[in-house]
Every structure is written in C-alpha cells, then in structure tokens.
Amino acid sequence: MTSNLIKKMLDDWELRSNHVKEQVSTEVVLNKVDLIKIEALAETYELPASDLLANLIHTALLEVEEQMPYVAGDKVIRIEEGEPIYEDVGRTPEYMAAKARLEKK
Structure with missing residues (x-):
C-alpha cells in the first residue's frame, strides 16, 4: 500500500519546482511604512519577506486584471x-x- 503522504510530498515538490523556474528577481522601491508592514507580516506568518511580497504583488495584479x-x-x-x-x-x-x-x- 502506497503512502498518500509521500505522494502529497512529491506533488508539493513538483509544484514548488515549477514555481521556482518561473521566478525572476527585480528591485522594488517601497515606502518605509509599507516595508515595515511587509516585515511585520513576514514575522507574524514566519515567511520570508520576499515570498510574502511576491504573493502580495501577484494577488494585487490578479485583482487589477479582474477590475479593469x-x-x-x-x-x-x-x-x-x-x-x-x-x-x-x-x-x-x-x-x-x-x-x-x-x-x-
């Protein structure tokens, strides 16, 4: 009997691997107050600030496209x-x- 935990882990690795291939680095200039908010959210959710910022930008862009x-x-x-x-x-x-x-x- 195969373990669903192993399958889920492999699926997660595959998703993460594909996601990493699509990532690019860019410089972003932020207002100091916004940077503090991002750092506070990153600390609160125990996530890297760069991941949190990327997710916020992605979500905001989806919303912008929807609202055009x-x-x-x-x-x-x-x-x-x-x-x-x-x-x-x-x-x-x-x-x-x-x-x-x-x-x-």
Missing part, C-alpha cells in the same frame, strides 16, 4: 445569444496586447 473596466465602443464585434457585443475601447485591449507581446520575449 470594459468600455463599450460603437463597433459590434460579434453577436452572442442574439445580443450585440461591442468592442472594448478601454485600456483592457491595450493591456492584453502588451502582456502577450512581453510574454513572447
């Missing part, structure tokens, strides 16, 4: 369930194009 407003233009780009869907003339298409271009680098 759709701005309906005049041009109909398709019909869904009989309703016209208008092109987005807001910042989302520009952002998505820049993101796709940078991901190809």
Whole structure:
C-alpha cells in the first residue's frame, strides 16, 4: 500500500519546482511604512519577506486584471445569444496586447 503522504510530498515538490523556474528577481522601491508592514507580516506568518511580497504583488495584479473596466465602443464585434457585443475601447485591449507581446520575449 502506497503512502498518500509521500505522494502529497512529491506533488508539493513538483509544484514548488515549477514555481521556482518561473521566478525572476527585480528591485522594488517601497515606502518605509509599507516595508515595515511587509516585515511585520513576514514575522507574524514566519515567511520570508520576499515570498510574502511576491504573493502580495501577484494577488494585487490578479485583482487589477479582474477590475479593469470594459468600455463599450460603437463597433459590434460579434453577436452572442442574439445580443450585440461591442468592442472594448478601454485600456483592457491595450493591456492584453502588451502582456502577450512581453510574454513572447
């Protein structure tokens, strides 16, 4: 009988290994008050401040993407369930194009 604990550990290692491959280092300039908050959170949760900061940035970026407003233009780009869907003339298409271009680098 195989141990589920060993399988879980191996799965965790695989996830961590894949995650580490995607990490890059960059310099971030922070306000002193924000740095104190990050260090306090890191101490409280017994995590490296760099991991905590990376997680905060990741979560904030997901929220920003979700909250980017759709701005309906005049041009109909398709019909869904009989309703016209208008092109987005807001910042989302520009952002998505820049993101796709940078991901190809």
